[in-house]
Amino acid sequence: MCREQQAGSRCDNKRSEFAPQTEERFAAQGAEIRKDFPIFNIPGENSGQIVYLDNAATSQKPHCVIEAERKFYERENANPLRGLYSLAEEATREYEEARKTVADFIGADDSSEIIFTRNATEGLNLAAYCLTELLLKEGDEIAVSIMEHHSNLLPWQQAARHAGASLKFIECDKNGVITDEAFEAAISEKTKILAMTHISNVLGCKNDLKKYSDFCRDRGIILVADGAQSVPHIPVNVKELGVDFLSFSGHKMFGPMGIGVLYGRKSLLEQMPPFLCGGEMIESVTRESAVYAQIPHKFEAGTVNAAGAAALAEAVRYIKKTGFDTIQERERCLTEFAMKRMKQIPGVNIIGSPDAALHNGIISFTLEGVHPHDTASILDADRIGVRAGHHCAQPLLAHLGIPSCTRVSLAFYNTCEEIELFADSLSQIRRKMGYGE
Amino acid sequence: MENKTFYNEILTDHNLHPGHKHALDDANMVMEGVNPSCGDDIFLNLKVENGIIADGSFQGDGCAISQASADMMLDLIIGKTKEEALELSDIFLRMIKGEASEDELELLEEASVLKDISHMPARVKCAVLGWHTLGEMIKN
Ligand SMILES: Cc1ncc(COP(=O)(O)O)c(C=O)c1O
Secondary structure, eight states: OHHHHTTTSGGGGGHHHHHHHHHHHHHHHHHHHHTTOGGGGOOSGGGOOOEEOBTTTOOOOOHHHHHHHHHIIIIIOSOTTTOOSHHHHHHHHHHHHHHHHHHHHTTOSOGGGEEEESSHHHHHHHHHHHHHHHHOOTTOEEEEETTOOGGGTHHHHHHHHHHTOEEEEEOOOTTSOOOHHHHHHTOOTTEEEEEEESBOTTTOOBOOHHHHHHHHHHHTOEEEEEOTTTTTTSOOOHHHHTOSEEEEESGGGTSOTTOEEEEEOHHHHHHSOOSSOSTTSEEEEOSSOEEEOOTTGGGOOSSOOHHHHHHHHHHHHHHHHHOHHHHHHHHHHHHHHHHHHHHTSTTEEEESOSOGGGSTTEEEEEETTBOHHHHHHHHHHTTEEOEEEOTTOHHHHHHHTOSOEEEEEOOTTOOHHHHHHHHHHHHHHHHHTTOOO | OOOTTTSOHHHHHHHHSOSSBSOOTTOSEEEEEEETTTTEEEEEEEEEETTEEEEEEEEEEOOHHHHHHHHHHHHHHTTSBHHHHHHHHHHHHHHHTTOOOHHHHHHTGGGGGGGGGGGOGGGHHHHHHHHHHHHHHHHO
């Protein structure tokens, strides 16, 4: 099975000689990887394992990540950045080391460019709010792509409202491709900010951030990127991409919920006013005013999620240990296999590019005559977890003329066997809903 | 996870071949019901004469559960008084919470196939959409 779907991929070169081994190797590798994830190994007869195909919503967590969070609370728990005793210093060290680990992971120059947030949404709100205060004026324009998750749209709607600026949409075609004409149509001399996702959570397509950052730099436009769907799956280097901001969530990259990251270019972070105000983000406070702390602490008001940061750093180490070559190879093979099987099922309409290589593990689809929520419920009856609805991207779905859809999203720990189960279940749905063959 | 048999013949038949999904030109009560989570959006049309629901229909789009539930509801309430319809609506909503008696379930006839929707909490809103709209309409 995995043998066929590798046509055209790197694995293909070896196909004639090594195909059977490749298939076995793929399965064995998957089995080995799954041992790292407690949720796939719940003991007891009732564990009736779920086929988890909703990785774009949140990923599963390896044992080492869960342990890292636990270790912080068991051995290092004290309020970081406050206490003067050794336990608090230990907590601070762990927290700041996590920051360094994340900075290295995404190629930031300096760990002060890493702000810990709760999730991608908070980072995008921070960027929008603080940039509005810093530079947005009446009559300015903000360009956003039509494929943004609501998290990278609503903060800009608010920003535009507050500043008296306007939002301009960069349209894409039905495959998610943004043409140069469509891009330039949304840009003018008034454009101050470009907000764009790296990988779409509906179409799975990847935007060429490097090309856009080159364009923006020449014109003094600030590029705020949403890395929620890219950082977990492909190597992301903020220097190479040239983005000014990049926001992502820990929980989608095998880390815990409640911790996220906003990378910001140092020169901008230093000029920006704070986002939330209170403890931990000041140098000194008088009755009327305050001197704010240096970055990044200026943007981390209140007690931080140090355990979450420590566990996120462990997730980064886990990704590095697994290796993006393995992660990408597996996800590419799985995506090709899934799309191939889905295309064989009558009534299935895949949204976005027909080319699996352009989906990055995200496959949204509709099933003729069946509402996506019914599709998801029937798959659930076979213990297959997928997402259905508008995927927090209503303007994109409206643009594509689709009221809602079902989405499968893969991670490197998924297996061909799981995709077989999904495809079998999917192929039964129209019949279950009363349609003839 | 007892929803294996949930999409049974009764439900799918009402979804694919609804008897009451059409316009109703002489309706004197019309109300829209929306369930944002599934994007279900229905219009309930009733023709009420002397306190009796003489005719009714629904229009709009939605998932199978919302469509079938509205269709089964209309089967049940056409010909009943407003008070009887309200009473049935009350029983239906209690059935979803698992609080209706066996005798009461019988009064719901086919609509009782939705009893097990409580195993699918995310879909409860779909099942109650038509009934909820009916209640709002009659009470106001
Ligand atoms: C592209 C994209 N951006 C932003 C988000 C928001 O992530 P979070 O809910 O973790 O803030 C998501 C995930 O839901 C996403 O897919």
